Amino acid sequence: MAGFPGLFPAGVLPALLLWVSMWGSPASGFSVMGPAQPIKVSLGADATLPCQLSSEQSAAHMQIRWYRTQLSPAVLVYQDGQEQDGEQMLEYRGRTELVEDSIGRGAVALLIQHVRASDDGQYWCHFNDGHISREAVVELHVIGLGSAPHVRMMGPEDHGIQVLCSSGGWFPKPRVQWSDTAGEKLLSLSEYQTQDGDGLFHVEASLVVTDSSLGNVTCSIQNPVSGQEKASAIFLPEPFFPRTSPWKIALAGTLPVLVLLLIGISYIGWKEHKAKNGEVEKKKKASHERDKVAREKEEAHSLKRKLEEDLEQRKALYNKDWKKALIYPDWRKEQFERVLVIENHENVHQNNSDFRKEPQAVLCKEQGGGNLLKLDQKGFTKGRHYWEVDIEDTDEWTLGIYEEPTEKSELLSDLQKMKFNVLEKKGCEYRALTCSRQGIFHKESLPIEKCPLKIVIFLDYEDSDISFYNMTDETHIFSFTHTNFSGSVYPYFKLKSMEFSPSA
CATH class of the missing domain: 2.60.120.920 (SPRY domain)
Structure with a gap:
């Protein structure tokens, strides 16, 4: 922001001389002030960017120009008491207006209707009076609050379940955060953000959950300017997590039993051939081994039945919410x-x-x-x-x-x-x-x-x-x-x- 200094209480003579000079030529000394903080406006709403002359004086006879990166073409040009369309940028035609209710006191404002993502950024308020021109910068922050996150299970991945979170309509680029029921943050596996033709961001983030005891996971998406966020959670049933096949467990328990049985029978046959003196003792040992094998077989069958019951439980849970689970096509x-x-x-x-x-x-x-x-x-x-x-x-x-x-x-x-x-x-x-x-x-x-x-x-x-x-x-x-x-x-x-x- 540029301008000349105003009246100061210290130094009577310099102040008096400056006051006389400004009284004789009101436009010979002025500065332009804009708001100290950025103007924040929601996407689609109307934005009002204020601008004020200092010291207070009429700006009705001045040329007032609002522009972005260069003086021409401009966002809006006001001259000779009316708006000039000749130099206006195409994207602002029909959407801008100079609020001149207080132009007699040097206060004007740029009204932008139906704010877009492309409207975000800096605007320069430029006053010109003959050979004197001053300007100030006004910052506009456009806030686009997107849709609620859509969270869904994608299927088994790396000994866990992959979960995908997606949402669109955000501006500027949002922040994505996963968390568990205790509020602990979880690291995303991947995150992709793209912009559509209107400049709005679409985000997709994935997470692999390997801890079956978490229950719920929450995807939160936050606007970095306003701090507003939207969140959605998904429940991950424990039976949906990949487990070791029940047939492998049953086989791992049965195979040692069969090996022990083979060793016992071979040992008994060898002992009978070697000497008949220990016939009674060998029969007792063989009987003991057979009892042991029978018990282990019964334990294996019991384990198998338990695994089958667990499988039925998992299937029942799947049937309750099968539309959301993109796994188990046979079920x-x-x-x-x-x-x-x-x-x-x-x-x-x-x-x-x-x-x-x-x-x-x-x-x-x-x-x-x-x-x-x-x-x-x-x-x-x-x-x-x-x-x-x-x-x-x-x-x-x-x-x-x-x-x-x-x-x-x-x-x-x-x-x-x-x-x-x-x-x-x-x-x-x-x-x-x-x-x-x-x-x-x-x-x-x-x-x-x-x-x-x-x-x-x-x-x-x-x-x-x-x-x-x-x-x-x-x-x-x-x-x-x-x-x-x-x-x-x-x-x-x-x-x-x-x-x-x-x-x-």
């Missing part, structure tokens, strides 16, 4: 109705009445659009269904579902009206697509490490959820969760990638 199948996938034969349904017991998808190489799957019904319009497809080690394929809308349109063909939610493989690259024949609405690359040979697809019509699982290693691949079904849904599979019209 998930129990919540859905199975759809068989069989080879296409013309008379398969006439000759085998067993196939009529449940909906079937038939391999059909003459289906429109290259689809190799065809339902033995009008399509899914409700309920939960799943089907499995053996894709083997194929270099290129497309697998998922398509939807035919209920309302018919004469402007589009049947293929053009279809909406697809599919996984696509080309070579070693995988991606998820939401598209039609005209183009892609959404696409996302998928980091699949182990090539799937068989994929199971779960369709929940009411929840608008389509989930894909790799049955080669029983891991979750991807879920479409923002699809709203309104028509009939059909399985879709072909040995090519998606093809779009030339106009797409």
Whole structure:
């Protein structure tokens, strides 16, 4: 901030001379003052940036210019008693106004309506009176408070469970912190922040929890300017944590028993061959060994039963909250109705009445659009269904579902009206697509490490959820969760990638 000094109480003569000079020419000496602290405004609200002449005098005859990094083009220019649009920056047109209610006392303010993230930063308030110009800087901090964190389990990872926290709509770049129920901070495994076209930040942070006794973990996201934060917690049931296979434990207990039994029998046979004098003693020892083996076998069976009961308990907990758990696809199948996938034969349904017991998808190489799957019904319009497809080690394929809308349109063909939610493989690259024949609405690359040979697809019509699982290693691949079904849904599979019209 620049300016000339005002009146001082000490030094009567200098003060008197300065007062006479300012009285004779009011504009010959003035300075500009701005607020001492930054102006903080929420995203989308209106911001008022004040500016004041010192000493107090009218600024109505002056040129007043608000600018960012250079004088022209400017945020707002006021001259000859009105705002001048010729030098105004495009992004501020229609959103700014000079508040001049107190311009007669040298006080003005810049009003910015519907504040954006790009409005954040410094503004210069510049007064010009003939050959004299002074200015001051005003700092504007824009505060964007994003959405509540979405926290979900991603599956087993490094002897624990990986948890992902995501949120969008923040400005400036937010801070992410994980904590347990005791308030202890936990270190993130990874954190990614990206900006959208409006300059708002989207954040994703992951955490691997290996302590099954933690119970809840909380993801907190804080705005660094305002200190405001939003937090969400997730409960991690202890049975969801990876454990040693019960069959390995049972085998580890049974194998030493079998070794001991073999040693005992060999020892008894050798003793009988060596000398008959100790026949009675050897029989007693053999009987003792057999009793010991029987007890150990019974203990092994008891341990096995206990492990099976524990497995049932874990399964019961899974069934209570299976929608949030993206693991154990074989257990998930129990919540859905199975759809068989069989080879296409013309008379398969006439000759085998067993196939009529449940909906079937038939391999059909003459289906429109290259689809190799065809339902033995009008399509899914409700309920939960799943089907499995053996894709083997194929270099290129497309697998998922398509939807035919209920309302018919004469402007589009049947293929053009279809909406697809599919996984696509080309070579070693995988991606998820939401598209039609005209183009892609959404696409996302998928980091699949182990090539799937068989994929199971779960369709929940009411929840608008389509989930894909790799049955080669029983891991979750991807879920479409923002699809709203309104028509009939059909399985879709072909040995090519998606093809779009030339106009797409």
